[in-house]
Amino acid sequence: MKRRTVLGGLLAAGVSSSLGRHSRAATAAPGRRDHRVIAVEEACQIPEIHAALKRLAGNNPPSMKTGPIAGPFVAPLLDLGEGRVRAMDADGVDVQVLSITSPGVQLFDAAEAVTLAALANDRMMETVRKYPGRFGALATLAPQDPAASARELDRAITKLGMNGAIVNSHTNGEYLDDPKFWPLFEAAEALDTPIYIHPREPSPGLEGPLWMPGFIVGWAYGVETGTHALRLISAGVFDRFPKLQIVLGHMGEGLPFFYDRLNNRFRFETAFSPRSVKLQKPPADYLKSNFHVTTSGMNHWAPLAATLATLGIERVMYAIDYPMENQAGEVAALAAFPLSAGDRRALCETNAARVFKLKA
Amino acid sequence: MKRRTVLGGLLAAGVSSSLGRHSRAATAAPGRRDHRVIAVEEACQIPEIHAALKRLAGNNPPSMKTGPIAGPFVAPLLDLGEGRVRAMDADGVDVQVLSITSPGVQLFDAAEAVTLAALANDRMMETVRKYPGRFGALATLAPQDPAASARELDRAITKLGMNGAIVNSHTNGEYLDDPKFWPLFEAAEALDTPIYIHPREPSPGLEGPLWMPGFIVGWAYGVETGTHALRLISAGVFDRFPKLQIVLGHMGEGLPFFYDRLNNRFRFETAFSPRSVKLQKPPADYLKSNFHVTTSGMNHWAPLAATLATLGIERVMYAIDYPMENQAGEVAALAAFPLSAGDRRALCETNAARVFKLKA
Numbered sequence: 001m002k003r004r005t006v007l008g009g010l011l012a013a014g015v016s017s018s019l020g021r022h023s024r025a026a027t028a029a030p031g032r033r034d035h036r037v038i039a040v041e042e043a044c045q046i047p048e049i050h051a052a053l054k055r056l057a058g059n060n061p062p063s064m065k066t067g068p069i070a071g072p073f074v075a076p077l078l079d080l081g082e083g084r085v086r087a088m089d090a091d092g093v094d095v096q097v098l099s100i101t102s103p104g105v106q107l108f109d110a111a112e113a114v115t116l117a118a119l120a121n122d123r124m125m126e127t128v129r130k131y132p133g134r135f136g137a138l139a140t141l142a143p144q145d146p147a148a149s150a151r152e153l154d155r156a157i158t159k160l161g162m163n164g165a166i167v168n169s170h171t172n173g174e175y176l177d178d179p180k181f182w183p184l185f186e187a188a189e190a191l192d193t194p195i196y197i198h199p200r201e202p203s204p205g206l207e208g209p210l211w212m213p214g215f216i217v218g219w220a221y222g223v224e225t226g227t228h229a230l231r232l233i234s235a236g237v238f239d240r241f242p243k244l245q246i247v248l249g250h251m252g253e254g255l256p257f258f259y260d261r262l263n264n265r266f267r268f269e270t271a272f273s274p275r276s277v278k279l280q281k282p283p284a285d286y287l288k289s290n291f292h293v294t295t296s297g298m299n300h301w302a303p304l305a306a307t308l309a310t311l312g313i314e315r316v317m318y319a320i321d322y323p324m325e326n327q328a329g330e331v332a333a334l335a336a337f338p339l340s341a342g343d344r345r346a347l348c349e350t351n352a353a354r355v356f357k358l359k360a
Numbered sequence: 361m362k363r364r365t366v367l368g369g370l371l372a373a374g375v376s377s378s379l380g381r382h383s384r385a386a387t388a389a390p391g392r393r394d395h396r397v398i399a400v401e402e403a404c405q406i407p408e409i410h411a412a413l414k415r416l417a418g419n420n421p422p423s424m425k426t427g428p429i430a431g432p433f434v435a436p437l438l439d440l441g442e443g444r445v446r447a448m449d450a451d452g453v454d455v456q457v458l459s460i461t462s463p464g465v466q467l468f469d470a471a472e473a474v475t476l477a478a479l480a481n482d483r484m485m486e487t488v489r490k491y492p493g494r495f496g497a498l499a500t501l502a503p504q505d506p507a508a509s510a511r512e513l514d515r516a517i518t519k520l521g522m523n524g525a526i527v528n529s530h531t532n533g534e535y536l537d538d539p540k541f542w543p544l545f546e547a548a549e550a551l552d553t554p555i556y557i558h559p560r561e562p563s564p565g566l567e568g569p570l571w572m573p574g575f576i577v578g579w580a581y582g583v584e585t586g587t588h589a590l591r592l593i594s595a596g597v598f599d600r601f602p603k604l605q606i607v608l609g610h611m612g613e614g615l616p617f618f619y620d621r622l623n624n625r626f627r628f629e630t631a632f633s634p635r636s637v638k639l640q641k642p643p644a645d646y647l648k649s650n651f652h653v654t655t656s657g658m659n660h661w662a663p664l665a666a667t668l669a670t671l672g673i674e675r676v677m678y679a680i681d682y683p684m685e686n687q688a689g690e691v692a693a694l695a696a697f698p699l700s701a702g703d704r705r706a707l708c709e710t711n712a713a714r715v716f717k718l719k720a
Contacts, residue, residue, distance in 0.1 A: 064629075175569065208565030209535065209587050212594045214637040218618060218625035219590055223583050227569050230579055234572045250621070257617040258578060260660040261610070265578035268684070269424075277574040300620040306666035324628070 033092075035345040037331060038352040040136075041198070041249045041296040041319035042096035044084075045077035046123045049105060049116050056107055064201050064216050067101050068324075076323035077101055080127040085134060091327040093320070097136040097356055098124050102168040103200040104140050113142035117152055125160045136163040136358045138196055143171040146180055150187040157191045163356035164247070166196040169228050170203040176228070177235035189241045194292070194355055196247040199225040217297075226253035229291070230262075230283070238290040239280045245290060245355065249319060252293035256307040259284045287311060292355055294319035295347075299333035308343075317355065318348035393452075395705040397691060398712040400496075401558070401609045401656040401679035402456035404444075405437035406483045409465060409476050416467055424561045424576050427461050428684075436683035437461055440487040445494060451687040453680070457496040457716055458484050462528040463560040464500050473502035477512055485520045496523040496718045498556055503531040506540055510547040517551045523716035524607070526556040529588050530563040536588070537595035549601045554652070554715055556607040559585040577657075586613035589651070590622075590643070598650040599640045605650060605715065609679060612653035616667040619644045647671060652715055654679035655707075659693035668703075677715065678708035 045068075053066045068074055076084070080098075088096060100120050105113040117140040124137040139156035141149040156162040165188065167176065176184070176197075188195050199221035202210050206227070210220040229248055238244060248255070255262070263282040270277055287293075288311055295304060296319035307316055320330040334348060352358060405428075413426045428434055436444070440458075448456060460480050465473040477500040484497040499516035501509045516522040525548065527536065536544070536557075548555050559581035562570050566587070570580040589608055598604060608615070615622070623642040630637055639646075647653075648671055655664060656679035667676055680690040694708060712718060 170569075203569055205568030206566055206570070209530075209563055209591065210566070212590060212637075214626045214629045214643065215590050215594060215622070216625075217629060218622040218643075219587070222618065223587070227579070227583070230572060230575050231569065234575060251617070254614045254617055257611070257614055257663045257666065258582065259662070261658055262575070262578040264657070264685075265576075266574045269574045269577060277572075279574075283574065283578075297625070298621055302619070302666040302669040303617045305669075306617065306662040309662040309665075325624075 034341065035349045036094035037092060037334065037348050038095040038097065038136075038318065038358065039093050039320040039322065039330075039348075040097040040247075040294055040317050040352050040356065041196070042098055042322045043077055043101035043324065044080055044098050044124065044127075045074070045101050046080075046120050047078060048119055049100060050074070050078065052108060052112065052116060065103070066107065067103055067200075073323050080123070081130075084127075085131055087322075087327060088134065092331045093322075093327060095134055095136065095352075095358065096322065097138060097163060097352065097358070098127065099138040099166040099196065099198070100124075100140045102198050104166065104168045105142050106144070106168050106171045106200070108142075108144075110142060110144035110148075113144050114148045114152070116140075117142045117149075118155075121152070121156050121160055121162060125162065128161075133360065136356055138163060138356075139165040141165050141167055141184065143167055143174075143176065143181055143184065146183050149181075150183040153184065153187045153193070154191065157193050163358060164194040164196060166198050168198045168200040169225050170200070173203045173205060175203070175231045177231040177237060179235075182237070182240070185237060185241045185244050189244045192243070193357075194245040194247050196249070197225060197228055198249060199253070222250055222253040225250070226255050229253065229255060233279070233283045233286045234277055236279060238286045242290075245292065247292045247294060247317075247355070249294045249296040249321070251295060251298035251303045251307050252287065252291070252311070255284070255287060256293065256310040257303070259287065259310045288315060291315065292317055292351070295334075296321040297325055299330050299337075301337060304337065313343045313346050314351060316347055317352045394701065395709045396454035397452060397694065397708050398455040398457065398496075398678065398718065399453050399680040399682065399687075399690075399708075400457040400607075400654055400677050400712050400716065401556070402458055402682045403437055403461035403684065404440055404458050404484065404487075405434070405461050406440075406480050407438060408479055409460060410434070410438065412468060412472065412476060425463070426467065427463055427560075433461075433683050440483065441490075444487075445491055447682075447687060448494065452691045453682075453687060455494055455496060455712075455718065456682065457498060457523060457712065457718070458487065459498040459526040459556065459558070460484075460500045462558050464526065464528045465502050466504070466528050466531045466560070468502075468504075470502060470504035470508075473504050474508045474512070476500075477502045477509075478515075481512070481516050481520055481522060485522065488521075493720065496716055498523060498716075499525040501525050501527055501544070503527055503534075503536065503541055503544065506543045509541075510543040513544065513547045513553070514551065517553050523718060524554040524556060526558050528558045528560040529585050530560070533563045533565060535563070535591045537591040537597060539595075542597070542600070545597060545601045545604050549604045552603070553717075554605040554607050556609070557585055557588055558609060559613070582610055582613040585610070586615050589613065589615060593639070593643045593646045594637055596639060598646045602650075605652065607652045607654060607677075607715070609654045609656040609681070611655060611658035611663045611667050612647070612651070612671070615644070615647060616653065616670040617663070619647065619670045648675060651675065652677055652711070656681040657685055659690050659697075661697060664697065673703045673706050674711060676707055677712045
């Protein structure tokens with residue numbers, strides 16, 4: 001039924017709006033929507049982490065690794081108050097689910113990272129409380145200290161009332177498939193709260209050929225983060241933690257495009273390879289039981305349609321990646337998607353409310 | 361116009377056939393088609409390269425790196441005669457465009473690679489001549505010796521009448537964006553013949569986190585080869601050789617899914633990065649002027665529909681990856697795609713005939 005709706009929407013779209021880049025021209029109709037717009041990967045920063053990243057960067061030239069520590073994004077990232085709310089009102093965003101901009105606290109030594117993560121979580125929740133109904137927030141974590149991360153996740157959900165957690169892919173070149181990080185998954189599953197795996201620059205093991213200026217965010221981020229997700233599947237994380245829910249941005253970092261090929265070639269490789277991976281089901285099938293994907297930076301119709309056809313509407317959520325993407329343009333793209341009213345509401349409101357347990 | 365046809369086809373498809381994995385159940389109707397089925401990434405092997413790869417592997421356990429040197433694919437790969445033609449007849453394939461299975465001759469020292477490449481090209485053309493109208497062939501090249509490669513490409517096209525060339529991604533960890541390889545592009549452009557960049561296992565600079573048994577072909581191959589293609593764009597290869605045509609298998613190795621994001625984030629990164637890449641147009645736009653993609657291993661409707669909507673029907677060609685994929689199943693998937701007659705013919709016949717200059 002869901003898929004029929006998607007395909008019907010595709011027809012209704014006509015031709016030009018089937019291409020996301022054309023839909024930029026469409027006009028949102030604020031105030032005439034029958035749903036809220038919840039955007040779930042919206043970046044912010046606190047001055048203490050900003051200062052620590054600048055200290056770490058020292059006199060080196062600006063780098064993708066530290067995230068935006070200079071330039072036009074610093075001010076909107078640091079604004080957790082009136083300016084942000086005004087931009088949301090102007091652009092037609094009802095709710096932002098906040099997270100500290102990549103790479104979060106994952107560049108620091110463990111002790112400093114743990115302290116800064118807790119501070120960030122307290123600070124984001126001040127904003128959530130100050131503007132009722134306008135914000136949710138994902139807990140910043142310091143995977144450098146897995147036990148402390150698990151405790152902070154517990155505090156974030158049970159004491160602070162946060163809506164999940166976020167990890168910016170690798171930490172010191174290590175991925176969460178390493179069992180030393182699994183206390184974090186155990187806590188997330190017990191707390192019934194999702195973990196968003198957000199990109200950062202590729203790990204040292206990947207960065208060589210991928211390091212092309214101009215193509216880091218558009219390609220290498222997806223490779224890094226899609227690979228991270230597959231490492232979790234490959235390591236049996238979801239057989240061990242069957243209720244664990246991972247969220248991937250950027251339309252699932254390309255994994256929906258390769259859905260059938262992943263299963264097909266997994267069968268092929270495990271049949272003919274002497275080494276063998278034991279999984280309870282075909283690998284891509286975990287995308288439909290343990291993952292949700294968001295449209296951050298990918299509010300284009302062709303990849304969205306393919307993703308809806310592959311994963312189903314219930315596993316896809318709307319996101320913008322404010323302030324790195326143009327918020328007004330992304331809301332206009334959403335308005336132009338040829339979706340039924342029910343599917344549109346699922347995409348931009350009810351799925352997010354359910355997954356992140358957002359209060360209305 | 362082309363896009364309207366694709367979307368119309370999507371509607372006609374109904375629901376279940378929108379998913380490639382369901383369309384396996386569909387039945388091809390051999391003999392009742394109004395078009396030929398040309399499959400353009402069909403693997404073969406010659407005994408001399410097979411023996412050289414076995415010698416190279418020595419007593420090591422079987423590895424993805426050498427390709428199929430043992431197991432069930434060896435016999436069909438080595439069959440360049442009656443058995444192959446019988447399988448094509450049984451499965452409904454009119455024409456196979458042959459290429460030596462990955463990694464071709466790219467593991468050998470330069471002198472041996474050059475000799476084996478020429479032998480492979482002579483041998484494939486014996487088959488092409490023996491079965492008129494049933495085969496085309498792509499020249500095996502030895503990028504280890506760029507000048508010799510360029511000469512062999514010239515011989516392959518002008519003397520042997522081959523239909524293009526194939527390179528299996530990196531050679532000793534180096535990609536074709538290195539200007540030392542550009543004599544090959546210069547020759548290809550002058551000869552007006554396409555170069556197919558086929559996957560092999562990731563280069564040493566990428567293989568660490570990507571080395572997941574069960575996910576090498578389904579994911580790492582795409583990362584390796586998609587990255588290779590972007591390196592060509594990034595290096596300005598297509599500004600230097602504007603008529604050069606590259607073919608990518610596996611539905612463009614994921615690049616069509618990221619089409620708009622690649623352009624969007626390229627603008628972002630080059631605006632804010634002190635280092636700068638000079639290109640004559642947005643990077644993904646080169647996919648529509650200098651690339652064709654094929655459906656090898658990706659005969660699934662969701663990624664095909666997204667690719668058609670992004671690149672247009674004229675840049676997409678049908679392929680199977682015989683014998684590694686099930687030829688009959690892939691032909692059935694083709695028959696089940698909800699395409700107009702014109703688009704279907706373009707996909708599986710006329711585009712390939714044009715790009716590879718195949719004789720009818």
